[in-house]
Amino acid sequence: MSESEDVAQKMFPPPRRRTAPRVAEPLRAVDVTAVAGPQGRIAAWRLGEGPAVLLVHGWEDDNALWTRTIDALVARGHAVIAFDNPAHGLSDGERGHAPEVADAIFAVAETLGPIKAIVAHSVGCWGAALAINEGLAAARFVLIAPPSGEAEERWRRAAARMGMSEDELMAAVGRMKERLAAQGRDTLDATAPKLKLPMLFVHSRIDDRCPFDGAEAMAAACKDARFYPLEEADHRGTAQDAEAIAAIIYFLES
Numbered sequence: 001m002s003e004s005e006d007v008a009q010k011m012f013p014p015p016r017r018r019t020a021p022r023v024a025e026p027l028r029a030v031d032v033t034a035v036a037g038p039q040g041r042i043a044a045w046r047l048g049e050g051p052a053v054l055l056v057h058g059w060e061d062d063n064a065l066w067t068r069t070i071d072a073l074v075a076r077g078h079a080v081i082a083f084d085n086p087a088h089g090l091s092d093g094e095r096g097h098a099p100e101v102a103d104a105i106f107a108v109a110e111t112l113g114p115i116k117a118i119v120a121h122s123v124g125c126w127g128a129a130l131a132i133n134e135g136l137a138a139a140r141f142v143l144i145a146p147p148s149g150e151a152e153e154r155w156r157r158a159a160a161r162m163g164m165s166e167d168e169l170m171a172a173v174g175r176m177k178e179r180l181a182a183q184g185r186d187t188l189d190a191t192a193p194k195l196k197l198p199m200l201f202v203h204s205r206i207d208d209r210c211p212f213d214g215a216e217a218m219a220a221a222c223k224d225a226r227f228y229p230l231e232e233a234d235h236r237g238t239a240q241d242a243e244a245i246a247a248i249i250y251f252l253e254s
């Protein structure tokens with residue numbers, strides 16, 4: 001392993017898993033489906049028949065994020081598909097960043113689809129955007145608390161918390177960009193404006209992980225995007241906020 005690869009692994013380590021994996025209460029009524037993915041088994045669930053809303057969680061989270069959203073969608077008659085990202089929850093794997101999420105989305109959609117819309121949170125927005133840009137069929141796309149803004153600045157803050165030097169940071173970022181480029185993929189900021197479908201951005205002004213202004217600017221750069229601001233939800237809470245869920249359902253049905 002080269003020095004830059006070693007630094008990249010420190011900067012972008014495997015996600016931390018919960019000691020006891022969770023299953024959202026609405027999903028306990030159906031059997032988990034073991035979808036074959038590039039890193040092994042992807043745990044996925046489907047509720048309802050017909051084209052479904054695919055739910056994609058973010059970093060170090062799992063399907064339980066979507067309990068309130070699933071209840072609301074099912075109550076309105078929507079079919080729902082949820083899954084644990086690679087290296088998260090009940091799914092196999094050691095890598096769970098956006099490229100792996102995109103690969104998992106294709107596998108889940110092929111096994112449990114068809115998909116009519118995607119609702120994603122945080123890093124899940126990036127993975128979903130990559131999948132849509134690469135041809136995944138979806139009529140609408142909701143991005144909740146997306147990791148927008150200048151990626152290098154987010155990484156620089158993380159590196160500072162880890163005590164990494166500027167040289168180590170740039171080596172790690174370089175490896176990440178090389179990996180994306182080798183796959184023909186790009187950042188969320190560069191990918192979202194390429195998408196040709198209606199999009200809804202939902203973001204809280206007090207999100208302490210992903211900048212509000214960056215998400216607002218990304219939405220403005222997209223051809224067919226609406227932006228729905230929240231005032232008081234935190235980063236994860238944005239996906240569970242009753243006002244946000246109502247806005248998402250209105251968008252999906254409009």
